[in-house]
Amino acid sequence: MQTCALSTRQLNLWYGLFHALKNVDFCVYANAITALIGPSGCGKSTLLRCFNRMNDLIDDVIIKGSIHVEGRDLSTIDIIELRRSVGMVFQRPNPFPFSIYDNLVYGLQTHGIAKKCYPDIVERCLRAVDLWDDLKDRLHKPALELSEEMKQRLCIARVLTIEPRIILLDEPCSALDPIATMKIEELMIELKERYTILIVTHNMQQAARVSDYTGFMLLGELVEFGETSRIFTSPSDERTEGYITGRFG
Amino acid sequence: MRLPPRFVNTLVALLLDLVALGTVGILVVIVCVIVVKGIAYIDLNFLFTYPEDMGRHGGVFPSLIGTIFLVALSICFATPLGLGTAIYLTEYTKETMMTKTIRFGVESLAGIPSILYGLFGFIFFVIKLKMGWSLISGALTLTIMILPTIIRTSEEAIKAVPRSLRIVSHSLGATLWETTLKVVLPCAAPGILTGIMLSIGRAVGETAAVIFTMGSSLRLPTSLFDSGRTLAVHFYILAREGISMEKAYATALVLVVSILAVNILAYYIMHKVIAKYS
Numbered sequence: 001m002q003t004c005a006l007s008t009r010q011l012n013l014w015y016g017l018f019h020a021l022k023n024v025d026f027c028v029y030a031n032a033i034t035a036l037i038g039p040s041g042c043g044k045s046t047l048l049r050c051f052n053r054m055n056d057l058i059d060d061v062i063i064k065g066s067i068h069v070e071g072r073d074l075s076t077i078d079i080i081e082l083r084r085s086v087g088m089v090f091q092r093p094n095p096f097p098f099s100i101y102d103n104l105v106y107g108l109q110t111h112g113i114a115k116k117c118y119p120d121i122v123e124r125c126l127r128a129v130d131l132w133d134d135l136k137d138r139l140h141k142p143a144l145e146l147s148e149e150m151k152q153r154l155c156i157a158r159v160l161t162i163e164p165r166i167i168l169l170d171e172p173c174s175a176l177d178p179i180a181t182m183k184i185e186e187l188m189i190e191l192k193e194r195y196t197i198l199i200v201t202h203n204m205q206q207a208a209r210v211s212d213y214t215g216f217m218l219l220g221e222l223v224e225f226g227e228t229s230r231i232f233t234s235p236s237d238e239r240t241e242g243y244i245t246g247r248f249g
Numbered sequence: 250m251r252l253p254p255r256f257v258n259t260l261v262a263l264l265l266d267l268v269a270l271g272t273v274g275i276l277v278v279i280v281c282v283i284v285v286k287g288i289a290y291i292d293l294n295f296l297f298t299y300p301e302d303m304g305r306h307g308g309v310f311p312s313l314i315g316t317i318f319l320v321a322l323s324i325c326f327a328t329p330l331g332l333g334t335a336i337y338l339t340e341y342t343k344e345t346m347m348t349k350t351i352r353f354g355v356e357s358l359a360g361i362p363s364i365l366y367g368l369f370g371f372i373f374f375v376i377k378l379k380m381g382w383s384l385i386s387g388a389l390t391l392t393i394m395i396l397p398t399i400i401r402t403s404e405e406a407i408k409a410v411p412r413s414l415r416i417v418s419h420s421l422g423a424t425l426w427e428t429t430l431k432v433v434l435p436c437a438a439p440g441i442l443t444g445i446m447l448s449i450g451r452a453v454g455e456t457a458a459v460i461f462t463m464g465s466s467l468r469l470p471t472s473l474f475d476s477g478r479t480l481a482v483h484f485y486i487l488a489r490e491g492i493s494m495e496k497a498y499a500t501a502l503v504l505v506v507s508i509l510a511v512n513i514l515a516y517y518i519m520h521k522v523i524a525k526y527s
Binding site: 158159 | 343413418420
């Protein structure tokens with residue numbers, strides 16, 4: 001039995017009166033890729049955002065139930081420490097309008113890492129996302145000049161600089177073309193050696209291609225969760241089957 | 250009868266050309282008049298000597314220095330206050346009755362004629378706080394006067410920074426203050442600078458509020474509690490009291506050129522900032 005890097009128990013979440021997550025029991029296994037799929041508005045991004053407390057930034061959120069990160073109760077973890085161990089990559093590439101280098105050292109400054117370590121960390125993280133050869137000579141150029149795919153890679157590199165153990169990806173490829181998507185997917189598979197990855201995706205083929213485990217969500221419920229190969233070949237819930245075979249969604 | 254769309258289109262384009270030309274034209278005429286009438290009386294002596302005989306002869310040195318001190322002081326007071334208010338309103342609080350009241354107050358403040366600021370400054374700073382007609386009274390009065398401009402422009406600039414940048418900053422573990430200082434403010438800097446420039450323009454050109462609070466002494470202000478006369482006030486008195494129209498135009502030219510210089514400088518700084526952050 002593998003250990004859960006992230007888990008929830010009887011998790012309920014309301015945005016004002018809207019019941020967005022209903023009794024969710026969920027587990028993300030360490031050093032694997034777990035995908036969350038489901039139609040728009042089913043709560044998959046909301047669930048993802050619970051794990052690094054990004055929902056805190058929204059007013060009127062009520063959360064009941066327990067969330068554990070690496071075995072520790074979320075409420076006992078300092079928020080800055082939490083966000084250092086649980087990194088996040090967003091739907092749209094969102095580099096700061098600074099230079100490439102300044103983007104990469106932003107998190108390091110925040111966490112008070114010694115300046116002399118910056119060059120090594122920058123190189124290591126850019127290598128990890130396969131951008132080093134392209135960018136090593138123009139680190140001080142504006143990040144906004146990069147292509148969308150390179151921006152998204154840069155954003156992944158940026159999150160790697162703070163050495164999280166878990167990475168949350170919120171539809172990271174939805175703003176990218178198919179070839180760029182393929183490259184990011186290859187990158188994810190490389191990264192899972194060292195990181196636990198939870199990805200929310202609209203794209204079922206993507207979930208099938210990259211993930212080890214898949215959770216299917218519908219109307220705030222986690223309908224089914226299991227190994228990706230089983231979910232996509234013999235789902236036990238007819239709603240999962242309906243979604244996967246394209247009857248709705 | 251319906252006019253042919255093509256004709257209307259050409260007509261509108263022509264009208265807009267005229268309107269734009271007219272606006273620029275007025276500016277050009279004003280500047281030309283000042284330059285033509287003033288240039289003959291300007292030399293380095295005019296800039297660096299003291300006025301004699303009420304300004305009939307001599308230069309504008311004390312007024313030049315007085316203007317620079319006054320404007321610099323009021324910007325130094327108003328920028329932290331105004332920027333702080335703007336940051337509070339946009340980043341540190343939710344939309345409540347309180348923020349609405351503050352915004353309403355700021356807007357009302359912006360609509361008050363400058364003579365009233367002068368009167369208030371006179372009653373409060375000059376008389377009540379016993380600061381007398383002085384640089385500090387003038388600077389504090391101008392601070393209140395330009396505060397609304399700085400708050401409004403800074404607020405707009407800060408609001409224009411995409412929310413996604415704040416969110417990603419938080420997701421990397423930054424606190425609200427780090428996010429504000431390292432992401433929001435740098436991105437909003439061009440807009441904030443524009444507001445400061447507008448304020449400098451207003452402060453440099455102000456007369457009513459300044460006469461009431463800084464006085465119109467022709468001495469060189471050497472301390473915060475010295476009275477003094479800005480270029481705009483000097484110009485006003487020279488022209489109003491018929492002392493010397495030549496000197497008045499020369500003073501006006503110095504005023505216009507210094508505003509232009511400030512604007513060019515700001516433009517230059519802004520480009521540096523924009524080049525760094527976009």
